[in-house]
Amino acid sequence: MAGNEDNMKIDGPRGFEELSRNKVEQIKNSPEQMERVLLSSARQAVSNRLSKGFFENCYQMLYAEEELARRPFLNIGPGSFKHPHWRLADKKYGDDNAAWTEKRRGVEQTSTDYYWDAYSGKPLDEKDGFFKIVYSSHVIEHMFEDDAAFYLSEVKRLLEPGGTVRLVCPDADLYVGAYARRDWLFFFHYLQVKTQRLKKDIMALTEQEKKRVCAKFFLESFSLLTAPGNPTSLKPAQCVEFIEQFDDLYACLTEASKLSSREVNAKVGAHVNWFNEDKLRRAMEKAGFKNIRRSGYLQSAAPVLRDPRYFDRTDYEMSLYMEADA
Known part of the structure; x- marks a missing residue:
């Protein structure tokens, strides 16, 4: 048995x-x-x-009662997140005007304080310096370069001087490293164990099939190159051919992002960009952040962000964690 x-x-x-x-x-x-x-x-x-008692004590010890009453913490792209001290910002996708969680997971969206789309180029409707902490997990990879730059500038505007931002996103270095050394199990764990998207038995796959499956996942993790409706939409075998055009896998991902349709992504909200520590650090520097540092799973400098019931819950083994001060 x-x-x-x-x-x-x-x-x-x-x-x-x-x-x-x-x-x-x-x-x-x-x-x-x-x-x-x-x-x-x-x-x-x-x-x-x-944990609930401990982290509530953290809020009470670190912040005055009047500060907590105005909820000076913002989660952008919250999914099903809901916390009494936090405000939420999310966007609507597609013709059915559904939030990401509703559209992609079929889960009812938590009541949202701000509906905001960085694609619009319009600021979030809140005054400068209102927030003490901004947390955003697996959001920035959904934005093209200009949108990501605007997004970071808005986060900087919304934070009080010295306030903390924590950004979490897929770590392109992990994906690139795995693909370069043909570590297909890195990808198969996500596809078979975490999401059950891969129905075939990996033990029965040929080497060619393994490479095709992983090439497709590699590209779709950072672009729309496998998405229906995208002007360039590749089949698994074509994904392998596309990747093999490049000596530099980061250049491959950059080109894949450029070939992703902004119009299509405004409806589907998929991944269209890649970040590693170096690229995200440079983007944060350009937005004006200070004391930029790499963090780790539940290793935030802000104690309230170390609560595993609410934070760093998405694909921690494949993620990059960065923090900075406004």
Whole structure:
């Protein structure tokens, strides 16, 4: 039985859900497994309660009551994030005018304080220096170069002097390094384990098939080159050919971004840009930020941003973390 579970074949998200339900029935029929699951859940509940109390104390210790009352913390691109001390800014996509979480994940959008689209070139409707902290996770890679520059300048404007920005995005260095050394398992872990998007058994893939799958994912992580409706839309075999035109994989990603349609992305909100530490640092410097530093998962200099229930929850093993002061 253990061997069979270790080698489970999952046919996409639906297969994952089916196996999960089967596992529930198995647990319900085993008193020993049920006790272990209940004990694990109870421990997690106690841990969450301790975390809630600890981080609420952080807010109370670090900020005056009148400061907390005005909610001087902003999460841009919050997804399902909701916190009593935080304000939220998001944008609407496509003809159905849905927020990202609604459009891409089918999850009801949390009540939003500001609807703002950096593509518009218009400032977010809030006064200068209003916020003490701005947090933005996996947002900037959805913007082209000019939009990203405007976005960073707006974040700088919105922060009080000395305020903190924390930016999280896919780390292009990790993707480039993996592709260059043919570390296909870097990509397969995301495609098969995290998202169940890859339905084929990786053990049955030929070397050519592995390369095609990973080439497609490599390009779609930073561009629209595989997206339907984009003027240039490549099939997996063409993705390999496109990449092999370049001696420099960063130049490849830059060209892929240039070939991505702004009009298409205004509707779909996919990734169209790449950043590594050097590129994001230069963009932050240009926007006027100071004390720019690389951070790590839950390693923020701002204590309230070290709460794992709310922050750094997306693809931490593939992400770049940067912070700076306004």
